[in-house]
Amino acid sequence: MSLTAKDMSVVKALWGKISSKVDEIGAEALGRMLVVYPQTKTYFSHWSDLSPGSAQVKKHGKTIMGAVSDAVSKIDDLPAALSQLSELHAYKLRVDPANFKILAHNIIVVTAMLFPADFTPEVHVSLDKFLQNLAWCLAEKYR
Amino acid sequence: MVEWTEEERSFIQEIFSKIKYEDVGPKSLCRALIVYPWTQRYFAHFGNLYNEDAIMGNPEVARHGAVVLHGLDAAVKNMDNIKSNYAELGELHSEKLHVDPDNFKLMADCITVVIATQMRASFTPAMQAAWYKFLSVVVSALSRQYH
Numbered sequence: 001m002s003l004t005a006k007d008m009s010v011v012k013a014l015w016g017k018i019s020s021k022v023d024e025i026g027a028e029a030l031g032r033m034l035v036v037y038p039q040t041k042t043y044f045s046h047w048s049d050l051s052p053g054s055a056q057v058k059k060h061g062k063t064i065m066g067a068v069s070d071a072v073s074k075i076d077d078l079p080a081a082l083s084q085l086s087e088l089h090a091y092k093l094r095v096d097p098a099n100f101k102i103l104a105h106n107i108i109v110v111t112a113m114l115f116p117a118d119f120t121p122e123v124h125v126s127l128d129k130f131l132q133n134l135a136w137c138l139a140e141k142y143r
Numbered sequence: 144m145v146e147w148t149e150e151e152r153s154f155i156q157e158i159f160s161k162i163k164y165e166d167v168g169p170k171s172l173c174r175a176l177i178v179y180p181w182t183q184r185y186f187a188h189f190g191n192l193y194n195e196d197a198i199m200g201n202p203e204v205a206r207h208g209a210v211v212l213h214g215l216d217a218a219v220k221n222m223d224n225i226k227s228n229y230a231e232l233g234e235l236h237s238e239k240l241h242v243d244p245d246n247f248k249l250m251a252d253c254i255t256v257v258i259a260t261q262m263r264a265s266f267t268p269a270m271q272a273a274w275y276k277f278l279s280v281v282v283s284a285l286s287r288q289y290h
Contacts, residue, residue: 035268036275052268105252109259109271116260121177122195124256128178 001129008075010126015072017118018111025114026065027058029106037102043095064103071134082137090141097142100135107131145280147222154273158258159219167257168212169205173198174253175246182246211250218281226284233288244286251278 003011018025031052033040047056067085074081089095108127112119175182176198183192189203198204217228236242255274259266266274 032268032271036272109256112256112259113263113266116263119256119260121174121199124174125178 001132003075003078003126003129003133007126007129010123011072011075011130014111014118014123014127015069018115019069021114022065022069023058023062025107025110026061026063026068028052028061028110029103030061030064031057032110033103033106036106037099040099040102043093043099065107068107068131068134072130075130078133078137079140082134082140086138086141089138090143097135097139100138101132104128104131104135144223145225145276150269151273151276152222154270155219155222155277158262158270158274159215161262162258164209164212167254167261168210169208170257171250171254172204172208172211174257175250176204178253179246179249182249185240185242185246212254215281218277218284222277225280226287229281229284230288233285236285237289244282244289247282247285251282254278 015022031054034044034050034057035052041050044050044056047054049056051057071078071081108124108131111127112124176186176192177195186192186204186207189201189207191197191201192204214232217232218225221228236244255271255278258274259271262270
Protein backbone atom coordinates (compact mmCIF):
# COMPACT_ATOMS: atom_id res chain seq x y z
CA MET A 1 0.00 0.00 0.00
CA SER A 2 2.34 2.71 -1.30
CA LEU A 3 2.04 6.33 -0.38
CA THR A 4 0.18 8.44 -2.91
CA ALA A 5 1.05 12.09 -3.50
CA LYS A 6 -2.02 12.91 -1.43
CA ASP A 7 -0.82 10.76 1.49
CA MET A 8 2.54 12.52 1.44
CA SER A 9 1.03 15.99 1.46
CA VAL A 10 -1.50 15.04 4.18
CA VAL A 11 1.27 13.66 6.42
CA LYS A 12 3.47 16.72 5.83
CA ALA A 13 0.56 19.03 6.61
CA LEU A 14 -0.20 17.08 9.79
CA TRP A 15 3.43 17.36 10.86
CA GLY A 16 3.23 21.10 10.38
CA LYS A 17 0.40 21.16 12.90
CA ILE A 18 1.87 18.76 15.46
CA SER A 19 5.58 19.58 15.28
CA SER A 20 5.56 21.51 18.56
CA LYS A 21 4.25 18.42 20.38
CA VAL A 22 6.23 15.74 18.60
CA ASP A 23 8.45 14.95 21.61
CA GLU A 24 5.40 14.71 23.86
CA ILE A 25 3.66 12.39 21.39
CA GLY A 26 6.71 10.14 21.30
CA ALA A 27 7.03 9.93 25.06
CA GLU A 28 3.32 9.37 25.58
CA ALA A 29 3.06 6.75 22.81
CA LEU A 30 6.04 4.79 24.08
CA GLY A 31 4.82 4.98 27.67
CA ARG A 32 1.38 3.77 26.68
CA MET A 33 2.78 0.95 24.57
CA LEU A 34 4.76 -0.39 27.54
CA VAL A 35 1.61 -0.34 29.73
CA VAL A 36 -1.00 -1.56 27.25
CA TYR A 37 1.20 -4.15 25.50
CA PRO A 38 3.45 -5.40 28.30
CA GLN A 39 5.25 -7.86 26.03
CA THR A 40 7.04 -4.84 24.53
CA LYS A 41 8.79 -4.31 27.85
CA THR A 42 11.03 -7.24 27.03
CA TYR A 43 13.11 -4.95 24.84
CA PHE A 44 13.84 -2.57 27.70
CA SER A 45 14.98 -4.89 30.47
CA HIS A 46 18.08 -2.72 30.79
CA TRP A 47 16.04 0.31 31.90
CA SER A 48 15.37 1.06 35.53
CA ASP A 49 12.03 2.85 35.09
CA LEU A 50 9.50 1.78 32.45
CA SER A 51 6.58 3.79 33.79
CA PRO A 52 4.90 6.46 31.63
CA GLY A 53 6.59 9.80 32.22
CA SER A 54 9.90 8.37 33.40
CA ALA A 55 13.05 10.12 32.21
CA GLN A 56 14.11 7.07 30.21
CA VAL A 57 10.75 6.76 28.49
CA LYS A 58 10.64 10.48 27.69
CA LYS A 59 14.14 10.47 26.25
CA HIS A 60 13.58 7.43 24.11
CA GLY A 61 10.16 8.60 22.92
CA LYS A 62 11.85 11.79 21.75
CA THR A 63 14.54 9.80 19.94
CA ILE A 64 11.95 7.69 18.15
CA MET A 65 9.80 10.62 17.08
CA GLY A 66 12.90 12.51 15.96
CA ALA A 67 13.54 9.68 13.54
CA VAL A 68 9.88 9.65 12.44
CA SER A 69 9.99 13.42 11.85
CA ASP A 70 13.14 12.98 9.80
CA ALA A 71 11.36 10.33 7.75
CA VAL A 72 8.50 12.80 7.11
CA SER A 73 11.00 15.28 5.71
CA LYS A 74 12.34 12.57 3.41
CA ILE A 75 8.97 11.05 2.63
CA ASP A 76 9.75 10.86 -1.08
CA ASP A 77 12.39 8.20 -0.51
CA LEU A 78 11.74 6.30 2.70
CA PRO A 79 13.97 3.27 1.91
CA ALA A 80 17.01 5.52 1.56
CA ALA A 81 16.02 7.63 4.57
CA LEU A 82 15.69 4.54 6.79
CA SER A 83 18.57 2.46 5.47
CA GLN A 84 20.87 2.98 8.46
CA LEU A 85 18.11 2.59 11.03
CA SER A 86 17.08 -0.59 9.28
CA GLU A 87 20.57 -1.99 9.74
CA LEU A 88 20.51 -1.01 13.39
CA HIS A 89 17.17 -2.75 13.97
CA ALA A 90 18.14 -5.82 11.94
CA TYR A 91 21.58 -6.56 13.30
CA LYS A 92 21.69 -4.97 16.71
CA LEU A 93 18.24 -4.33 18.16
CA ARG A 94 16.40 -7.19 16.46
CA VAL A 95 12.97 -5.93 17.42
CA ASP A 96 10.25 -8.24 16.12
CA PRO A 97 8.61 -6.18 13.35
CA ALA A 98 5.15 -6.98 14.74
CA ASN A 99 5.94 -4.42 17.41
CA PHE A 100 6.27 -1.60 14.85
CA LYS A 101 2.51 -1.94 14.29
CA ILE A 102 1.87 -1.75 18.00
CA LEU A 103 3.90 1.44 18.41
CA ALA A 104 2.26 2.91 15.31
CA HIS A 105 -1.18 2.30 16.87
CA ASN A 106 -0.12 4.12 20.02
CA ILE A 107 1.30 7.06 18.04
CA ILE A 108 -2.09 7.24 16.33
CA VAL A 109 -4.05 7.08 19.61
CA VAL A 110 -1.95 9.87 21.17
CA THR A 111 -2.17 12.05 18.05
CA ALA A 112 -5.96 11.55 18.16
CA MET A 113 -6.02 12.58 21.83
CA LEU A 114 -3.94 15.69 21.34
CA PHE A 115 -5.35 16.82 18.00
CA PRO A 116 -8.91 15.46 17.84
CA ALA A 117 -10.19 18.05 15.36
CA ASP A 118 -7.26 17.59 12.99
CA PHE A 119 -7.21 13.80 13.15
CA THR A 120 -10.01 13.21 10.65
CA PRO A 121 -10.46 9.78 9.02
CA GLU A 122 -8.69 11.21 5.94
CA VAL A 123 -5.63 12.15 7.99
CA HIS A 124 -5.82 8.87 9.94
CA VAL A 125 -5.60 6.71 6.82
CA SER A 126 -2.59 8.63 5.45
CA LEU A 127 -0.76 8.52 8.77
CA ASP A 128 -1.52 4.81 9.14
CA LYS A 129 -0.15 4.14 5.64
CA PHE A 130 2.93 6.27 6.33
CA LEU A 131 3.73 4.44 9.56
CA GLN A 132 3.21 1.09 7.82
CA ASN A 133 5.60 2.09 5.04
CA LEU A 134 8.08 3.32 7.62
CA ALA A 135 7.85 -0.02 9.44
CA TRP A 136 8.31 -1.89 6.19
CA CYS A 137 11.49 0.07 5.41
CA LEU A 138 12.72 -0.44 8.96
CA ALA A 139 12.42 -4.21 8.58
CA GLU A 140 13.98 -4.14 5.11
CA LYS A 141 17.38 -5.50 6.16
CA TYR A 142 16.06 -8.19 8.53
CA ARG A 143 16.44 -11.04 6.07
CA MET B 144 -11.86 -17.30 32.91
CA VAL B 145 -10.76 -13.70 32.53
CA GLU B 146 -9.79 -11.98 35.76
CA TRP B 147 -10.75 -8.33 36.12
CA THR B 148 -9.44 -6.05 38.84
CA GLU B 149 -11.84 -3.60 40.47
CA GLU B 150 -9.97 -0.81 38.76
CA GLU B 151 -10.39 -2.39 35.32
CA ARG B 152 -14.11 -2.88 35.91
CA SER B 153 -14.56 0.72 36.94
CA PHE B 154 -12.57 1.97 33.94
CA ILE B 155 -14.84 0.04 31.54
CA GLN B 156 -17.98 1.32 33.24
CA GLU B 157 -16.60 4.84 33.17
CA ILE B 158 -15.90 4.72 29.45
CA PHE B 159 -19.37 3.44 28.67
CA SER B 160 -20.96 6.08 30.86
CA LYS B 161 -19.14 8.80 28.94
CA ILE B 162 -19.74 7.75 25.33
CA LYS B 163 -22.88 8.19 23.24
CA TYR B 164 -23.67 5.12 21.15
CA GLU B 165 -25.30 7.16 18.41
CA ASP B 166 -22.10 9.17 18.11
CA VAL B 167 -19.16 6.83 18.78
CA GLY B 168 -20.72 3.92 16.88
CA PRO B 169 -21.19 5.72 13.56
CA LYS B 170 -17.84 7.51 13.87
CA SER B 171 -16.03 4.22 14.53
CA LEU B 172 -17.60 2.40 11.60
CA CYS B 173 -16.95 5.35 9.26
CA ARG B 174 -13.34 5.39 10.34
CA ALA B 175 -12.96 1.64 9.73
CA LEU B 176 -14.49 1.93 6.24
CA ILE B 177 -12.17 4.83 5.39
CA VAL B 178 -8.92 3.78 7.07
CA TYR B 179 -9.27 0.10 6.11
CA PRO B 180 -11.24 0.29 2.86
CA TRP B 181 -11.25 -3.48 2.30
CA THR B 182 -13.81 -3.65 5.12
CA GLN B 183 -16.28 -2.15 2.64
CA ARG B 184 -16.60 -5.62 1.13
CA TYR B 185 -19.16 -6.45 3.82
CA PHE B 186 -21.34 -3.43 3.12
CA ALA B 187 -21.97 -3.48 -0.63
CA HIS B 188 -25.69 -3.25 0.17
CA PHE B 189 -25.25 0.09 1.93
CA GLY B 190 -25.24 2.02 -1.32
CA ASN B 191 -22.82 4.86 -1.84
CA LEU B 192 -19.44 4.25 -0.13
CA TYR B 193 -17.52 5.80 -2.98
CA ASN B 194 -15.54 8.37 -1.02
CA GLU B 195 -15.11 9.71 2.50
CA ASP B 196 -17.92 12.25 2.26
CA ALA B 197 -20.27 9.57 0.95
CA ILE B 198 -19.34 7.22 3.79
CA MET B 199 -19.65 9.87 6.49
CA GLY B 200 -23.02 10.99 5.12
CA ASN B 201 -24.42 7.50 4.60
CA PRO B 202 -27.40 6.90 6.94
CA GLU B 203 -27.04 3.10 6.72
CA VAL B 204 -23.45 3.36 7.95
CA ALA B 205 -24.55 5.60 10.81
CA ARG B 206 -27.36 3.27 11.80
CA HIS B 207 -25.17 0.20 11.65
CA GLY B 208 -22.36 1.87 13.58
CA ALA B 209 -24.69 2.24 16.54
CA VAL B 210 -25.78 -1.41 16.17
CA VAL B 211 -22.16 -2.60 16.27
CA LEU B 212 -21.38 -0.55 19.36
CA HIS B 213 -24.49 -1.86 21.10
CA GLY B 214 -23.03 -5.29 20.39
CA LEU B 215 -20.64 -4.52 23.24
CA ASP B 216 -23.53 -4.19 25.73
CA ALA B 217 -23.58 -7.92 26.48
CA ALA B 218 -19.92 -7.73 27.46
CA VAL B 219 -20.19 -4.64 29.69
CA LYS B 220 -23.19 -6.02 31.53
CA ASN B 221 -21.56 -9.35 32.22
CA MET B 222 -17.81 -9.03 32.13
CA ASP B 223 -17.34 -12.35 33.88
CA ASN B 224 -19.02 -14.33 31.15
CA ILE B 225 -18.16 -12.70 27.88
CA LYS B 226 -17.18 -15.95 26.17
CA SER B 227 -20.57 -17.62 26.42
CA ASN B 228 -22.51 -14.42 25.73
CA TYR B 229 -20.94 -14.07 22.30
CA ALA B 230 -21.42 -17.62 21.03
CA GLU B 231 -24.46 -16.63 18.97
CA LEU B 232 -23.03 -13.41 17.56
CA GLY B 233 -19.80 -15.24 16.78
CA GLU B 234 -21.64 -17.86 14.82
CA LEU B 235 -23.59 -15.17 12.98
CA HIS B 236 -20.38 -13.44 11.90
CA SER B 237 -18.78 -16.70 10.84
CA GLU B 238 -21.59 -18.69 9.23
CA LYS B 239 -23.90 -16.03 7.91
CA LEU B 240 -21.93 -12.81 7.49
CA HIS B 241 -18.61 -14.51 6.60
CA VAL B 242 -16.54 -11.75 8.17
CA ASP B 243 -12.79 -12.36 8.38
CA PRO B 244 -12.12 -12.17 12.14
CA ASP B 245 -9.04 -9.99 11.54
CA ASN B 246 -11.56 -7.23 10.87
CA PHE B 247 -12.73 -7.34 14.49
CA LYS B 248 -9.30 -6.03 15.54
CA LEU B 249 -9.49 -3.22 12.98
CA MET B 250 -12.93 -2.20 14.27
CA ALA B 251 -11.66 -2.38 17.86
CA ASP B 252 -8.76 -0.06 16.97
CA CYS B 253 -11.12 2.43 15.33
CA ILE B 254 -13.43 2.46 18.35
CA THR B 255 -10.37 3.12 20.52
CA VAL B 256 -9.20 6.03 18.37
CA VAL B 257 -12.66 7.66 18.42
CA ILE B 258 -12.83 7.31 22.19
CA ALA B 259 -9.35 8.85 22.39
CA THR B 260 -10.51 11.89 20.40
CA GLN B 261 -13.41 12.37 22.82
CA MET B 262 -11.92 11.52 26.20
CA ARG B 263 -8.50 12.98 25.38
CA ALA B 264 -6.26 13.25 28.45
CA SER B 265 -8.76 11.43 30.65
CA PHE B 266 -8.11 8.32 28.54
CA THR B 267 -5.10 7.44 30.67
CA PRO B 268 -2.60 4.67 29.85
CA ALA B 269 -4.13 2.47 32.57
CA MET B 270 -7.59 3.07 31.13
CA GLN B 271 -6.35 2.30 27.61
CA ALA B 272 -4.87 -0.95 28.92
CA ALA B 273 -8.18 -1.99 30.50
CA TRP B 274 -10.07 -1.00 27.34
CA TYR B 275 -7.68 -2.96 25.12
CA LYS B 276 -8.05 -6.00 27.36
CA PHE B 277 -11.86 -5.68 27.28
CA LEU B 278 -12.00 -5.40 23.49
CA SER B 279 -9.50 -8.26 23.09
CA VAL B 280 -11.74 -10.53 25.17
CA VAL B 281 -14.79 -9.60 23.07
CA VAL B 282 -12.85 -10.12 19.82
CA SER B 283 -11.62 -13.48 21.06
CA ALA B 284 -15.16 -14.53 22.04
CA LEU B 285 -16.50 -13.52 18.62
CA SER B 286 -13.70 -15.39 16.86
CA ARG B 287 -14.18 -18.66 18.76
CA GLN B 288 -16.98 -19.99 16.58
CA TYR B 289 -14.98 -19.94 13.36
CA HIS B 290 -14.04 -23.33 11.98
